[in-house]
Amino acid sequence: MTMPWKLICKKEDLVEGAGVAAIVNGEQVAIFYVPESDNQVFAIGNWDPVGKANVLSRGLVAHLQEQWVVASPLYKQHFVLASGQCLEEDISVPHWLAKLEGGEVFIAVN
Amino acid sequence: MTSTVSFLTTKPHLIVIGNGMVGHHFVEQMIAQGGHEEFNITVFGEEPYLAYDRVHLSEYFTGKGAADLAMTDGSLYNEHGVRYFTNSLVTEIDRAAKQLLLQNGDSLSYEKLVLATGSYPFVPPIPGHNRENTFVYRTLDDLDAIRACAKQVTRGTVVGGGLLGLEAANALKNLGLETSVVEFAPRLMPVQLDEKGGSVLKEMIEGLDVKVYTDTATKEIVDGESAFHRMNFADGSHLETDLILFSAGIRPQDALAHQSGLTVGERGGICVNNHCQTSDEDIYAIGECALWNNRIFGLVAPGYAMAKSAAGHLLAHLLGNAGVTFTGADMSTKLKLLGCDVGSVGDAHAQSQGCKVFVYQDEISQSYRKMVVSEDGKKLLGAVLVGDNSYYDTLLQYYLNAIDLPEQAQALILPAMGDAPVGLGVDALPATASICSCHNVSKQDISDAVCSGALSVGDVKGVTKAATGCGGCAALLKKVVDNELLALGVEVSTDICEHFAYTRQDLYNLVKIGEIKTFNELLKTHGKGHGCEICKPAVGSILASVWNDYVLKKEHISLQDTNDRFLANMQKDGTYSIVPRIPGGEITPDRLIVLGEVAKEYSLYTKITGGQRIDLFGATLPQLPEIWEKLIAAGFETGQAYGKSLRTVKSCVGSTWCRYGVNDSMKMAIDLENRYKGLRSPHKIKFAVSGCTRECAEAQSKDIGVIATEGGWNLYVCGNGGMKPRHGDLFAKDLDDETLVKYIDRVLMFYTKTADRLQRTSVWMDGLEGGLDYLKDVVIHDKLGLCGELEARMQHVVDTFQCEWKTTLEDPEALKTFRQFVNYEGSDNNVVFVEERDQMRPATELEKQQLIAKVG
Ligand SMILES: Cc1cc2nc3c(=O)[nH]c(=O)nc-3n(C[C@H](O)[C@H](O)[C@H](O)COP(=O)(O)OP(=O)(O)OC[C@H]3O[C@@H](n4cnc5c(N)ncnc54)[C@H](O)[C@@H]3O)c2cc1C
Ligand code: SF4
Numbered sequence: 021m022t023m024p025w026k027l028i029c030k031k032e033d034l035v036e037g038a039g040v041a042a043i044v045n046g047e048q049v050a051i052f053y054v055p056e057s058d059n060q061v062f063a064i065g066n067w068d069p070v071g072k073a074n075v076l077s078r079g080l081v082a083h084l085q086e087q088w089v090v091a092s093p094l095y096k097q098h099f100v101l102a103s104g105q106c107l108e109e110d111i112s113v114p115h116w117l118a119k120l121e122g123g124e125v126f127i128a129v130n
Numbered sequence: 131m132t133s134t135v136s137f138l139t140t141k142p143h144l145i146v147i148g149n150g151m152v153g154h155h156f157v158e159q160m161i162a163q164g165g166h167e168e169f170n171i172t173v174f175g176e177e178p179y180l181a182y183d184r185v186h187l188s189e190y191f192t193g194k195g196a197a198d199l200a201m202t203d204g205s206l207y208n209e210h211g212v213r214y215f216t217n218s219l220v221t222e223i224d225r226a227a228k229q230l231l232l233q234n235g236d237s238l239s240y241e242k243l244v245l246a247t248g249s250y251p252f253v254p255p256i257p258g259h260n261r262e263n264t265f266v267y268r269t270l271d272d273l274d275a276i277r278a279c280a281k282q283v284t285r286g287t288v289v290g291g292g293l294l295g296l297e298a299a300n301a302l303k304n305l306g307l308e309t310s311v312v313e314f315a316p317r318l319m320p321v322q323l324d325e326k327g328g329s330v331l332k333e334m335i336e337g338l339d340v341k342v343y344t345d346t347a348t349k350e351i352v353d354g355e356s357a358f359h360r361m362n363f364a365d366g367s368h369l370e371t372d373l374i375l376f377s378a379g380i381r382p383q384d385a386l387a388h389q390s391g392l393t394v395g396e397r398g399g400i401c402v403n404n405h406c407q408t409s410d411e412d413i414y415a416i417g418e419c420a421l422w423n424n425r426i427f428g429l430v431a432p433g434y435a436m437a438k439s440a441a442g443h444l445l446a447h448l449l450g451n452a453g454v455t456f457t458g459a460d461m462s463t464k465l466k467l468l469g470c471d472v473g474s475v476g477d478a479h480a481q482s483q484g485c486k487v488f489v490y491q492d493e494i495s496q497s498y499r500k501m502v503v504s505e506d507g508k509k510l511l512g513a514v515l516v517g518d519n520s521y522y523d524t525l526l527q528y529y530l531n532a533i534d535l536p537e538q539a540q541a542l543i544l545p546a547m548g549d550a551p552v553g554l555g556v557d558a559l560p561a562t563a564s565i566c567s568c569h570n571v572s573k574q575d576i577s578d579a580v581c582s583g584a585l586s587v588g589d590v591k592g593v594t595k596a597a598t599g600c601g602g603c604a605a606l607l608k609k610v611v612d613n614e615l616l617a618l619g620v621e622v623s624t625d626i627c628e629h630f631a632y633t634r635q636d637l638y639n640l641v642k643i644g645e646i647k648t649f650n651e652l653l654k655t656h657g658k659g660h661g662c663e664i665c666k667p668a669v670g671s672i673l674a675s676v677w678n679d680y681v682l683k684k685e686h687i688s689l690q691d692t693n694d695r696f697l698a699n700m701q702k703d704g705t706y707s708i709v710p711r712i713p714g715g716e717i718t719p720d721r722l723i724v725l726g727e728v729a730k731e732y733s734l735y736t737k738i739t740g741g742q743r744i745d746l747f748g749a750t751l752p753q754l755p756e757i758w759e760k761l762i763a764a765g766f767e768t769g770q771a772y773g774k775s776l777r778t779v780k781s782c783v784g785s786t787w788c789r790y791g792v793n794d795s796m797k798m799a800i801d802l803e804n805r806y807k808g809l810r811s812p813h814k815i816k817f818a819v820s821g822c823t824r825e826c827a828e829a830q831s832k833d834i835g836v837i838a839t840e841g842g843w844n845l846y847v848c849g850n851g852g853m854k855p856r857h858g859d860l861f862a863k864d865l866d867d868e869t870l871v872k873y874i875d876r877v878l879m880f881y882t883k884t885a886d887r888l889q890r891t892s893v894w895m896d897g898l899e900g901g902l903d904y905l906k907d908v909v910i911h912d913k914l915g916l917c918g919e920l921e922a923r924m925q926h927v928v929d930t931f932q933c934e935w936k937t938t939l940e941d942p943e944a945l946k947t948f949r950q951f952v953n954y955e956g957s958d959n960n961v962v963f964v965e966e967r968d969q970m971r972p973a974t975e976l977e978k979q980q981l982i983a984k985v986g
Contacts, residue, residue, distance in 0.1 A: 034952075
């Protein structure tokens with residue numbers, strides 16, 4: 021089966037070491053560009069289930085316990101970029117596979 | 131009160147005479163053990179105030195008010211039904227009738243009586259001792275009188291060069307008088323110091339411009355020629371002075387004991403047993419008026435111990451035992467006199483049988499240390515320290531706990547060479563070691579407190595009261611707490627996070643010395659991993675305060691918290707608030723109109739802040755640059771409300787408008803705000819400037835507070851409002867404009883350089899060993915030789931200031947990041963406003979659901 025990759029934006033639209041927000045199928049997605057990571061780009065939901073606002077794309081990217089995470093700008097919980105799992109509480113946010121190819125950013129949607 | 135006071139209940143009546151530190155502590159002890167349920171308690175105090183902290187009396191001259199020194203505002207007494215009467219001198223005890231007589235003629239009967247009448251200053255009966263402009267140093271009223279006199283005159287002299295005399299001399303010096311000390315004995319502090327120690331101290335004190343006359347007896351005091359008094363000395367010489375302060379020792383206040391026939395000592399003092407009972411078993415005496423084993427204890431810690439034993443004995447039936455007994459107390463002391471460290475432990479005069487002595491003397495840096503050890507060299511019996519008290523805690527613990535001395539015992543008083551640790555690790559202290567003698571807290575008590583959940587020094591203080599008496603044990607307490615935490619496996623790492631094994635201060639130095647300009651460079655050279663939300667903004671702030679570079683430069687963007695990244699304050703719904711700078715709170719009507727128009731155009735909720743600015747709420751990400759374009763065109767600058775940096779300089783209108791103003795506080799506030807607006811600091815900082823001592827701008831609650839005086843400006847530092855409010859400390863008085871700015875430059879830069887991440891100025895200063903005095907040494911006397919550098923650094927920050935919003939608007943790369951979505955030109959549909967009191971506010975969850983239901 022081939023992945024249904026969807027083009028989201030250009031690499032120039034991303035901010036190095038931080039996140040931006042996009043709309044994918046009517047849903048808000050936070051896309052992070054982390055050049056030091058193997059995967060380079062990550063996509064998780066933009067909705068912060070604790071702070072109840074669309075803000076995760078505006079959090080600080082951190083590296084904790086060998087994983088890339090984002091700290092929510094509202095109440096500072098950490099969400100793992102690769103899985104959407106919250107490190108402090110038993111909750112998670114949606115996550116999508118993402119890739120950077122030929123200067124363009126794609127995420128896998130189904 | 132009538133002459134026949136009767137109680138409705140039949141509880142026995144306990145009366146406490148004297149409401150000083152010890153009398154108050156006794157009442158606290160009674161209440162703590164339920165004694166107020168057993169007795170009707172009444173307290174009489176002669177002074178117009180309830181108990182206050184006499185130990186820190188001198189701070190009354192350096193900014194503290196009576197309320198700051200008060201040990202209770204009476205609520206503790208009220209809540210527990212303890213009746214109290216100030217201004218009430220008890221004049222007689224009728225032991226046969228068990229009645230008291232008050233000065234106002236009232237009488238009152240008692241079942242049990244506690245005398246806590248303290249002591250009074252001894253004034254030598256020199257002819258002329260009761261002339262005008264002669265004083266003693268014991269009560270708040272004494273200090274008021276001294277202050278009033280000092281305002282009129284220029285020269286002051288203290289008679290008595292003991293502990294209190296030197297403290298009083300310091301006070302006179304602080305009041306701006308040319309100060310002399312006249313001591314009868316051949317050396318200063320004859321009780322605590324040996325001859326050599328006394329002479330080193332004398333040299334140090336003379337170096338501070340205080341004239342010291344030792345071995346000098348005053349024969350008489352007569353009219354002076356060039357000053358109010360002339361003191362004629364026994365050797366024929368004389369000294370002219372305007373004000374004389376007697377501090378020639380204290381005498382126990384035992385008048386009531388004499389009057390009522392209680393046993394008193396030959397040289398005064400009310401004789402007590404180990405329960406602090408006098409010769410009448412219904413009458414107790416505690417504190418400085420009590421004589422135990424023929425000794426008077428002129429310190430507060432032994433007084434507290436007596437209070438505890440008396441309370442325990444009175445409640446013995448309740449507690450099922452007779453409580454602790456009083457069996458003497460240690461009289462070791464350490465203090466800072468006129469800025470000189472002096473310490474004395476145990477047998478300072480080496481009078482013990484067969485003892486041996488080590489002496490270390492350094493005439494260059496002026497210090498003197500002596501250790502008295504037992505004949506076999508195993509135990510420490512006493513010590514004298516002059517010039518450097520950092521050795522005190524360790525020596526005291528060896529002495530108090532009779533710990534075996536190490537092989538090379540003399541190392542305990544030698545200067546530290548290389549990095550060999552000399553101090554006694556707290557590990558080595560036995561569980562019974564007394565850490566805080568004021569509140570009698572042992573190492574075990576602290577360990578218990580930590581085990582039951584007090585995991586910080588602050589918590590332990592709260593639970594055990596350790597370090598809340600004279601405060602001398604604060605540093606030791608911290609070590610013990612850290613050690614206990616370590617033992618529990620709680621990590622007390624000072625590392626900033628897992629990526630850097632350094633404190634913020636270390637990182638600051640690494641950045642500066644290594645000329646490091648980016649986070650990645652620092653991480654590569656001194657860290658590991660990839661950074662996190664703790665170290666990134668901290669390093670971002672350090673880079674900004676060292677290099678003052680534009681924070682949204684590409685390499686810095688990922689370091690910024692959302693507020694710093696978008697140069698606005700994120701609110702709960704993900705929108706932002708905008709605070710333009712309004713220096714000193716001064717704004718023209720035209721600019722005010724611009725703010726109104728912008729707010730109206732974007733439907734922003736508008737509110738005046740506590741810092742005299744205007745906050746506009748509810749802007750979305752893409753609106754931020756648009757709004758700022760308009761604000762900047764109208765001449766506004768970023769207010770940096772989002773950063774850890776200078777927030778506002780609050781001000782009153784001062785002498786330009788106010789009829790009380792003595793100086794132009796408005797202009798000063800604006801100048802200060804414009805000077806420091808670019809500084810990135812470990813935490814936010816606030817200033818205020820008041821035009822006179824009425825203090826309408828509340829400067830004493832700010833990190834930097836400036837108050838206009840007749841002589842210039844008074845500078846207060848390290849106050850704050852918020853969760854734990856703290857008054858600023860008076861740092862320097864009557865400064866001219868230039869010196870004021872210089873001092874502020876230095877204080878702020880020293881703070882920025884050395885504080886921990888998110889450490890407010892108050893906590894930072896309390897954490898400096900030596901606190902306020904140390905800070906003064908660094909900033910005013912340039913103790914570290916740093917002042918030049920601090921000023922230059924600040925000047926660099928001032929010179930390179932840029933309005934971050936202006937720079938951002940000129941930078942298309944930076945503007946790009948303010949898009950709501952990278953692939954869609956719409957807005958966040960979760961941001962929903964409703965109207966309340968004619969303005970917009972975020973909708974609640976419930977309101978959102980209702981609104982969506984309606985639309986759908
Ligand atoms: C400037 C200064 C600095 C000091 N520094 C230190 C220090 O660093 N460390 C330290 O341990 N100690 C220090 N002391 C000593 C310490 O303050 C005293 O040991 C302590 O205050 C004694 O408490 P007390 O309650 O026994 O006496 P006091 O505090 O003197 O209280 C006695 C009270 O009883 C009242 N009274 C007396 N007779 C009557 C009566 N008949 N009827 C009603 N009321 C009466 C008095 O007015 C007074 O208010 C210092 C003292 C001074 C003055
Ligand atoms: S502090 Fe003084 S000058 Fe300023 S407003 Fe108040 S009274 Fe006037």
